[in-house]
Amino acid sequence: MARRKKIYEGKAKILYEGPEPGTLVQYFKDDATAFNAQKKAVIEGKGVLNNRLSEFFMLGLQGVGIPTHFIKRLNMREQLVRQVEIVPLEVIVRNFAAGSMAKRLGLEEGMPLPRPIVEFSYKNDALGDPLVPEEYIIAFGWAQQQELDDIVALALRVNDFLSGVFHGVGIRLIDFKIEMGRIWENDFPRLVIADEISPDSCRLWDIETGRKLDKDVFRQDLGSLSDAYTEVARRLGVLPSNVTHNANGTMIN
């Protein structure tokens, strides 16, 4: 393959310059990290699954009129996306108490929240993506008030869509993280969903059994992460057709 200019390398993905101006190629690695990269592993096949799953969710969102950066999947591990100006926030939506919220407030994991709650972390690995109030976001100019209102509204629409899709396959969407980007059109920024949507950035519990089907399997050593993600992909009908498995049944390409 021809050499391409690497624009950015993150923990789970690499961004390369795309074939047309204003496009990027997003490559999904097999690397899994948790606790701000203090725990690391290579999970064979994770990148392939997340590429497919993210494609599935982005196309679904576009189908209900929610704009995303996704253009098309190129191959097993890569997708073509629009280049956007990333809003430096992790937008987290929670339907049930879990993770850092359960810990911070002393809540039982799985407790239904009175309504979906949107919260923000400032995207900064060195600081461990600290939770920030809206006041900080406006004061430091990470987003304008109107844009922040739009971000909340968009995040709640994504939550409605994803909750419904997962519910249809017997999975409870506990919480998730998304990132948004700006596409500038005639000096006006238009918000789109960027980055990825995959079990790396969601909490997904089986409705019947409570089995965790997301990155907590890796964070908490609950078994095979690749089995959990494969199960999500299988239920959603998005398993790649030319998958091979090793003797343990783990997907290897």
Ligand code: C5P
């Ligand atoms: O850890 P916490 O409970 O704050 O995470 C909330 C949600 O955001 C979880 O679904 C988690 O997987 C996701 N998240 C993420 N990337 C981070 C932090 C959280 O995808 N850096």
